[in-house]
Amino acid sequence: MAAPQLQVNAGKSILIRIAELRAWLFLILLIVFFESWARAAYGMSFIVNLYNIQSITVFATVPLMLALGQTFVIISAGIDLSLGFVMGLSSVVAAHMANIAAAQLGLGPFPAMMFGILAGIVVTFIPGLVNGWLIAYLRVPPFIGTLGMYGVARGSAYLAGGGMTVAVNNEWYSVIGNSRPFGIPVLVMIAVVAIIIMHYLLSQTRFGQHTYALGASKAAASRAGINIKMLTMRIYLLSGLTAGLAGALYTGRFSAGAPQAGEPLLLDSIAAVVIGGASLFGGSGTIWGTVAGALVIAVIQYGLVFIDVEPFWQFIAVGTVIIISVLVDQAQRRFIGGRQVE
Amino acid sequence: MSERQPILSVRNVSKHFGGVQALDKVSFDVFPGEVVALAGDNGAGKSTVIKAISGVYPYEDGDIFLDGKRIAFATPQEARDNGIETIYQDLALADNLSIGANIFLGREPMKRLFGILPAIDRKRMAEAAKETMKRLDFHVDRLDAPVAAFSGGQRQAVAIGRAMYWNARLVIMDEPTAALGVPEQRKVIALIQSLKAEGKGIIFISHNLRDIFEVADRIVVFRRGENAGERTPGTVSADEIVRLMVGK
Amino acid sequence: MERRSLIKMMGAATAAAGTSLIAGKASAAEKVTIALIPGLTADGFYVTMHKGAEAAAKALGVDLIYQGAAEWNVSLQVPILDAVIAKKPAAILIAPNDKQQLIQPLKKANDTGIAVVCVDTFIGNGVFQTGSGDADFPISYVASDNVLGGRMAARALAKAIGEKGKVYVSNTIPNISTTDQREEGFKLEIKNYPNIEVLETQFNGDDANKAAAQFQAVLGRVPDLAGVFGANLFSAAGAANGAKQAGVAGKVKMAGFDAPESIVAQLKDGTFELTIAQHPAEIGYFGLVAAYAHVTGNPVPTAIGTGFTVMTAANIDDPNVSRYLYKSE
Numbered sequence: 001m002a003a004p005q006l007q008v009n010a011g012k013s014i015l016i017r018i019a020e021l022r023a024w025l026f027l028i029l030l031i032v033f034f035e036s037w038a039r040a041a042y043g044m045s046f047i048v049n050l051y052n053i054q055s056i057t058v059f060a061t062v063p064l065m066l067a068l069g070q071t072f073v074i075i076s077a078g079i080d081l082s083l084g085f086v087m088g089l090s091s092v093v094a095a096h097m098a099n100i101a102a103a104q105l106g107l108g109p110f111p112a113m114m115f116g117i118l119a120g121i122v123v124t125f126i127p128g129l130v131n132g133w134l135i136a137y138l139r140v141p142p143f144i145g146t147l148g149m150y151g152v153a154r155g156s157a158y159l160a161g162g163g164m165t166v167a168v169n170n171e172w173y174s175v176i177g178n179s180r181p182f183g184i185p186v187l188v189m190i191a192v193v194a195i196i197i198m199h200y201l202l203s204q205t206r207f208g209q210h211t212y213a214l215g216a217s218k219a220a221a222s223r224a225g226i227n228i229k230m231l232t233m234r235i236y237l238l239s240g241l242t243a244g245l246a247g248a249l250y251t252g253r254f255s256a257g258a259p260q261a262g263e264p265l266l267l268d269s270i271a272a273v274v275i276g277g278a279s280l281f282g283g284s285g286t287i288w289g290t291v292a293g294a295l296v297i298a299v300i301q302y303g304l305v306f307i308d309v310e311p312f313w314q315f316i317a318v319g320t321v322i323i324i325s326v327l328v329d330q331a332q333r334r335f336i337g338g339r340q341v342e
Numbered sequence: 343m344s345e346r347q348p349i350l351s352v353r354n355v356s357k358h359f360g361g362v363q364a365l366d367k368v369s370f371d372v373f374p375g376e377v378v379a380l381a382g383d384n385g386a387g388k389s390t391v392i393k394a395i396s397g398v399y400p401y402e403d404g405d406i407f408l409d410g411k412r413i414a415f416a417t418p419q420e421a422r423d424n425g426i427e428t429i430y431q432d433l434a435l436a437d438n439l440s441i442g443a444n445i446f447l448g449r450e451p452m453k454r455l456f457g458i459l460p461a462i463d464r465k466r467m468a469e470a471a472k473e474t475m476k477r478l479d480f481h482v483d484r485l486d487a488p489v490a491a492f493s494g495g496q497r498q499a500v501a502i503g504r505a506m507y508w509n510a511r512l513v514i515m516d517e518p519t520a521a522l523g524v525p526e527q528r529k530v531i532a533l534i535q536s537l538k539a540e541g542k543g544i545i546f547i548s549h550n551l552r553d554i555f556e557v558a559d560r561i562v563v564f565r566r567g568e569n570a571g572e573r574t575p576g577t578v579s580a581d582e583i584v585r586l587m588v589g590k
Numbered sequence: 591m592e593r594r595s596l597i598k599m600m601g602a603a604t605a606a607a608g609t610s611l612i613a614g615k616a617s618a619a620e621k622v623t624i625a626l627i628p629g630l631t632a633d634g635f636y637v638t639m640h641k642g643a644e645a646a647a648k649a650l651g652v653d654l655i656y657q658g659a660a661e662w663n664v665s666l667q668v669p670i671l672d673a674v675i676a677k678k679p680a681a682i683l684i685a686p687n688d689k690q691q692l693i694q695p696l697k698k699a700n701d702t703g704i705a706v707v708c709v710d711t712f713i714g715n716g717v718f719q720t721g722s723g724d725a726d727f728p729i730s731y732v733a734s735d736n737v738l739g740g741r742m743a744a745r746a747l748a749k750a751i752g753e754k755g756k757v758y759v760s761n762t763i764p765n766i767s768t769t770d771q772r773e774e775g776f777k778l779e780i781k782n783y784p785n786i787e788v789l790e791t792q793f794n795g796d797d798a799n800k801a802a803a804q805f806q807a808v809l810g811r812v813p814d815l816a817g818v819f820g821a822n823l824f825s826a827a828g829a830a831n832g833a834k835q836a837g838v839a840g841k842v843k844m845a846g847f848d849a850p851e852s853i854v855a856q857l858k859d860g861t862f863e864l865t866i867a868q869h870p871a872e873i874g875y876f877g878l879v880a881a882y883a884h885v886t887g888n889p890v891p892t893a894i895g896t897g898f899t900v901m902t903a904a905n906i907d908d909p910n911v912s913r914y915l916y917k918s919e
């Protein structure tokens with residue numbers, strides 16, 4: 001019998017690598033741009049500047065938190081539009097619970113803070129599970145299901161806060177949100193831990209692997225014996241939890257829980273994931289890409305203020321980077337199709 | 343032939359969808375190292391019978407025996423666990439994953455990171471992929487490339503490799519060559535022959551009589567959900583198979 | 591300038607006229623229904639305004655409808671407005687969410703014979719009943735004089751920074767009448783201080799996280815930044831957090847606008863140097879009185895300005911100051 005000689009063309013590997021790293025390339029280009037401008041116009045450095053690095057990383061933390069969960073959702077070919085208000089809900093609940101723990105339960109500031117943070121995170125189980133259930137079991141398209149939850153979480157957040165921002169008086173909570181031992185902001189430390197955990201989940205576990213498979217082909221994942229309903233539930237649960245963490249941290253930072261805190265961040269979170277190399281069609285994306293994507297957005301917004309450019313350029317700049325990212329992704333698809341980066 | 347025990351015996355299996363009698367008392371056997379082709383016009387019931395075997399649908403009447411034991415799987419996963427692998431033209435692979443990841447999809451090997459954290463053992467997946475593909479005479483330069491980069495025939499090779507790796511005893515292929523160009527069809531036929539050489543039982547569904555004649559040991563013809571005849575390629579002409587399919 | 595002092599005069603006049611009206615007409619008139627649509631419900635400012643309107647409604651025997659959206663958003667406010675129009679109140683008091691986009695929806699109310707009074711924010715240019723332009727139909731504009739508020743913020747901030755140094759305005763989104771005017775007033779007044787330089791305004795889209803980063807970026811370029819005027823609560827809170835993150839809290843002086851109850855602690859711990867408290871209860875009260883006067887056939891001034899209180903750590907414990915804190919319920 002004739003032995004089949006099947007050869008896989010691997011000649012495009014360098015091209016693939018570059019495309020995979022595009023978010024980091026963007027980031028480097030942006031930094032070079034701002035660096036030259038800052039030196040030319042103000043005689044100062046943009047990036048060899050601990051203060052700027054601290055400011056930008058803190059700035060990126062909360063949107064990144066949302067983007068981490070969104071990365072899983074988008075890789076699975078879904079979208080989570082409820083994240084912004086889930087974050088707001090968590091922020092308000094964390095504020096309330098920290099207050100109640102101190103006033104009613106008589107806890108000290110540290111346990112009261114932990115109680116608030118935990119409550120803020122735990123409350124996001126509900127929207128996460130409902131999102132997952134709608135999408136997995138009732139076959140509601142993610143866009144619609146999470147849009148519904150966007151409304152529900154929004155209303156709940158306002159109700160929970162009595163329609164107001166909820167002030168917190170807890171010195172520990174404020175320390176978590178604002179201090180920086182050894183020059184490293186606590187928020188950034190927490191973000192780094194979250195990044196590592198999420199990277200591990202996505203790249204090293206079956207959960208992550210199956211998320212990629214689900215995004216590429218629901219049928220393939222299902223035929224391979226993966227319980228795609230449970231998987232979908234877990235993915236939306238996880239994205240709710242990261243939004244919960246984001247909300248609880250926001251409360252620490254601003255000493256107040258705000259229902260609308262996350263609303264302006266939802267689109268930034270999706271943009272970060274897309275700039276980071278994920279495709280909205282699902283099946284591709286990485287945590288490192290998302291980290292770069294969130295930094296790209298933060299650097300643009302911070303950098304343009306730093307070099308004193310008319311503020312409306314920010315929108316144009318972020319929009320342009322998103323468009324370029326999507327174009328690169330399209331071009332890449334034409335060459336090699338989707339991919340998983342490990 | 344009949345002294346040996348068949349891997350699979352389908353006996354008088356019936357199934358209907360609403361008013362449509364998709365299967366009406368169909369029977370056939372598959373022996374080790376044998377390729378059984380299912381032939382029949384559109385809607386004859388070929389896909390339905392293999393879905394009844396592989397746990398996609400329950401069947402109503404009759405019996406299916408695997409190695410002499412009656413089976414009625416509730417899920418495709420259960421069928422897989424019992425050594426029945428099904429290969430579809432389009433639905434089987436996750437395009438964005440490597441060969442190894444596809445072979446192991448849903449059953450990934452795990453190792454311990456730093457001795458504690460469970461993590462997917464990608465090295466083992468890659469090695470297994472390389473070995474399996476070698477068994478199929480399929481040479482790959484980059485084992486981490488996503489299978490989206492592959493041609494249709496190469497993708498079938500991965501799916502077949504998966505069945506082989508997991509030591510399936512019965513491999514079911516529903517129109518594996520349907521979307522392929524002629525050279526790629528040849529390659530898949532060759533792959534089926536490698537599977538056969540390993541002693542698997544194979545059910546092969548195709549509308550392409552040339553493929554059927556080339557690879558099948560026996561041809562089971564269905565017509566409107568019923569057995570319309572059984573022939574061996576050496577003793578029958580293509581015309582006669584077509585006559586059986588359409589009922590004269 | 592002229593307009594402003596005129597507004598103040600007329601404000602005082604209505605207050606007097608309104609009171610005499612109450613005595614003369616209340617018993618004779620049949621029950622009048624008046625609606626109040628706030629800029630958003632989720633805000634102590636409007637909650638307090640609602641209280642003022644309620645007090646006036648009670649005194650005048652008016653039925654008050656209170657309906658609003660939880661957020662500042664034109665596409666949420668317009669449907670609520672339409673629903674209120676359907677109830678055919680005699681007058682609508684509204685804080686429009688946009689200068690332009692609310693003109694046509696409110697014109698619809700006016701065309702069906704409902705009197706429109708703008709409270710807090712306005713449509714068009716805020717100058718009504720002049721016979722020019724398509725947005726001059728509202729009977730009256732009752733609000734804090736936000737230009738004046740901006741001026742007061744400028745004066746107080748200038749004093750806090752020793753009348754010299756660099757400052758900027760942290761603002762939300764352009765084209766909101768009130769915040770635009772506060773910025774305008776701030777910039778006009780600060781011109782009287784030759785040693786103060788005003789830098790580019792930063793717009794944060796009501797995102798405190800962004801307002802904080804903008805503060806840090808400006809401070810990075812301008813290390814001798816002396817003060818910031820936050821034109822609304824989120825802008826001010828965000829900039830203040832930027833100062834905290836940068837370790838310059840209390841050094842760079844923060845002037846805020848508005849006075850929720852939580853501001854007390856922030857004034858005391860130095861997060862804010864000062865804040866400008868509006869008098870929303872007065873806005874609600876005089877807005878309702880003006881609408882009632884109009885529907886009962888009495889002339890009404892086309893603009894009524896209400897006052898401000900500058901709050902600092904030094905005066906916040908004085909009950910005459912703290913009574914202007916916005917009530918949360």
Ligand SMILES: Nc1ncnc2c1ncn2[C@@H]1O[C@H](COP(=O)(O)OP(=O)(O)OP(=O)(O)O)[C@@H](O)[C@H]1O
Nearest residue numbers: 359362363364382383384385386387388389390391
């Ligand atoms: N899920 C289903 N629901 C209802 N009827 C079905 C279903 N699946 C198959 N049928 C019907 O059962 C009969 C057999 O279909 P089946 O798919 O087994 O045919 P086939 O031999 O595989 O045809 P083809 O060569 O076109 O693939 C047809 O009449 C078909 O319409």
Ligand SMILES: [Mg+2]
Nearest residue numbers: 388389390516
């Ligand atoms: Mg079929």
